[in-house]
Amino acid sequence: MSSKFIEKDNKIKKIMILFFFILFLLIILLISIFDTMKSFRQLPSLETSKKELSVRGDIISKDNFKITTSKKIYKASIDTRHLDINKKELFIKLFSIYSNIPYTKLEKKVNESLKDPGNLVLSYNIDSKTAKNLKELGFKLRRLGVFISRKVQGGKILRGLSVIESGEKRLYSYEDTLTPVVGYITKFESKNGKTKVKGIKGLEKKYDDLLNNSKDGILSGNRDVLSYISFNKNSTIKQRVDGANLVLNIPLKLQKNNEMILDIYKEKLKAQEIIVSIMDSKTGEIISLASSNRFNPERIYQKDIPSLNVNAIEYQYEPGSVIKPISIALVLDKGRIKKNELLFAYNTKGKANKDGEFPRGQYKLGRFTIKDDHQFKKHYLTLDDIVIFSSNIGTLQYAQRLSGREFYEGMKKFGFTKKTGIDLPYEKTGVIPKVWQFAANDKKNEDNVFKATVSYGQGMTATFMQILKAYSAFNNDGVMVTPKIVSYVEVEGDKYIDKTIKNEQIISKKTADEIKRLLIKTVNEGTGKAAKIEGLEIGGKTGTAQIARRGKYLKEYISSFFGFVNDGENSYTIGVTVMDPISTGKYWYYHYASWSAVPVFKEVIDNLVKLNYLTPKNDIISN
Incomplete structure (x- = not known):
């Protein structure tokens, strides 16, 4: 046999080997494609459409921290009729690793479900990152044969691990910070069966419609082997629109520092509650509204129930002597106080003590006797004496210069008996008696008694916020501002500011300046x-x-200090109220405002200085 023939024969053999090798590869490829198509047939329809759940808007501090936000949560479930019993342990182990749910907890759930096989929800509260990982796990579990097909009429079906959006969860990033003002929510099931939330108290309630004003997105297209939608020119994409965001006037750091101050003083004073608020005297912007009684909105316990109300606007109480400057302002504004005039102190009964102080004044009004707390070294009082040393007798004498109707309308003009307009729900209005109504049967001079007691803050009720609002006039040329917590509402990137808020000139600048002078003194x-x-x-x-x-009247007290602070550039109205501080034992005197509310007021101002909201100036003389 010639060498040429042998060489030709070898070439043919090589070609045949190559041909069969290629044929073998083609067969393997066809088998692989067939297997893949079989897998596709076991998956849901490749054409799919789903909604992307929108969530409630955020509440954001002035310094851009999210006080509260919402996140989507997912539900993971299986149909235990499709679970291969021989691979049950493998499934539980892998799901536990991916979900971070304890193995024993999952094992108990699966075993219970296998007694009566069917749909089993493994968790309703899966975050988006874990949900993504679990979807990939679902594909791997099918490859591992953890789930098996079931025969049904018309063919076979295979259901594996299902991970779908189940709703939203409200998160409070800083736990009890800014509560009860921020409020809390409750869950409900929407029309599409998803878990949604709505506000019950605080800002969550007041702005509930805006926070929940959202639109779900729509995604449609072909589904890939990992159950994700593959987008192309024929797909439909409609972006979800989440609810509106609330951006507050309150900075987080200032708020937290004030809350820390209140926590310390609540313990020191053994008080039931302490409330503090700081308001810009010119704009009405509330830059802090803090309470010592707070709660975590994500975990509300039985003990938290008394703390759920915003007592700054919901608790009505007799305010006491903080009303005196308001009563005197009404008389001043009518021009019924003469310059340098003197009022009798009604303190001539008895001799002066070793310090030269006469007995406390006693003023008879019908069957009532009204007393002063302070002892004076003289029998006649100036306007300065009456305000600086808080004389009940001097204040009521001024108030008698107004008719009952004038006095009532004046108090109403200062904002009492009506809501302040602050952007919080459930605000109370307080009560002031219509003193002139008693004049028709005025045999016992009841008209004067009501004016007298209300003039120094008894026989009436008000809220903390009403008093704060009223005091803003003394630091703003007689203009009373409306308190507001929310700076603006953000909807799809656009800012919306409430321009309906109106401030009101309630007394003249001259009267406001005189009261301001007295308060500084x-x-x-x-x-x-x-x-x-x-x-x-x-x-x-x-x-x-x-x-x-x-x-x-109980042997329990409410101590307050309302006022203002200015540095020449910044101007704030501040209120402090201490509910039921200790009034017995060694520290019995803590119930006096000068020992409780005033030190807290000073700490709050120190805090404003430390955080650069105020800068002490050498040219401001405080004495």
């Missing part, structure tokens, strides 16, 4: 001395009132 020389800080203009008025319940 009260801090420099009177009951508010503990609030004094060099380089800042500070004024305010103390008030200590007994708590009334069922028509009787």
Whole structure:
């Protein structure tokens, strides 16, 4: 046989080997494609459409921290009729690793379901990152044969691990910060069966419609082997629109620092609650509204129930002497107080003590006797004496210069008996008696008694926020501002500011300046001395009132200090109210505002200085 023939034969053999090798590869490829198509037939329809769940809007602090936000949650479930019993343990182990749910907890659920096989929800509360991982796990489990097909009429079906959007969860990133103002929510099931939330109290309630004003997105297209939608020119994509965001006037750091101050003083004073608010005197922007009584909206316990209300607007109480500057302002504004005039102190019964102080004044009004707390070294009082040393007798004498109707309408003009307009729900209005209605049967001079007691803050009720709003007029040329917590509402990137809020000139600038002078003098020389800080203009008025319940006064007190602070550029109205501080034992005097509310007021101002909201100036003389 020639060498040429042998060489030709070898070439043919090589070609045949190559041909069969290629044929073998083609067969393997066809088998693979067939297997893949078989897998596709076991998956849901390749054409798919689904909604992308939108969520509730965020509540954001002035310094851009999310106080509360919402996140989507997912539900993971299986049909235990499709679970291969021989691979049950493998499934539980892998699902536990991917979901971070304890193995024993999953094992118990699966075993219980296998007694009566069917749909089993493994978790309703899976975050988006875990959901993505579990979807990939679902594909791997099918490859591992963990789930098996079931015969049904018309063919076979295979159901594996299902991970779908189940709703949303509300998160409070800083736990009890800014509560109860921020409020809390409750869950409900929407029309499409998803878990949604709605506000019950606080800002969550007030702005519920805007926070929940959202639209679900729509995604449609072909589904790939991992159950994700593959997008192309024929797909439909409609972006989801989440609810509106609330951006507050309150910075997080300032709020948290104030809450820390209140926590310390609540323990020191053994108080039931302490409330503090700081408001811009010119704009009404609330930059802090803090309470010592707070709760975590994600975990509300039985003990938290008394803390759920915003007592700054919902609790009505007799405010005491903080009302005196308001009553005197009404008389001043009518021009019925003469310059340098003197009022009798009604303190001539008895001799002066070793310090030259006469007995406390006693003023007879019908069958009532009204007393002063302060002892004076003289029998006649100036306007400055009456305000600085908080004389009940001097204040009521001024109030008698107004008719009952004038006095009532004046108090109403200052905002009492009506809501402040703050953007919180469930605000109360307080009560002031219509004193002129008693004049028709005025045999016992009841008209004068009501004017007298209300003039120094008894026989009436008000809320903390009503008093704060009223005091803004003294630091703003007689203009009273409306308190507001939300700076603006953000909808799809656009800002919306409430422009319906109106401020009101309630007294003249001349009257406001005179009351402001008296309040500054009260801090420099009177009951508010503990609030004094060099380089800042500070004024305010103390008030200590007994708590009334069922028509009787208890041996429990509410101590307040309302006032203002200015540094020449920034101007704030500040209120502090201490509910039921200790009034017995070694520290019995803590119930006086000068020992409780005033020190808290000073700490709040120190905090404003530390955080650069105020800068003490050398040219501001505080004495």
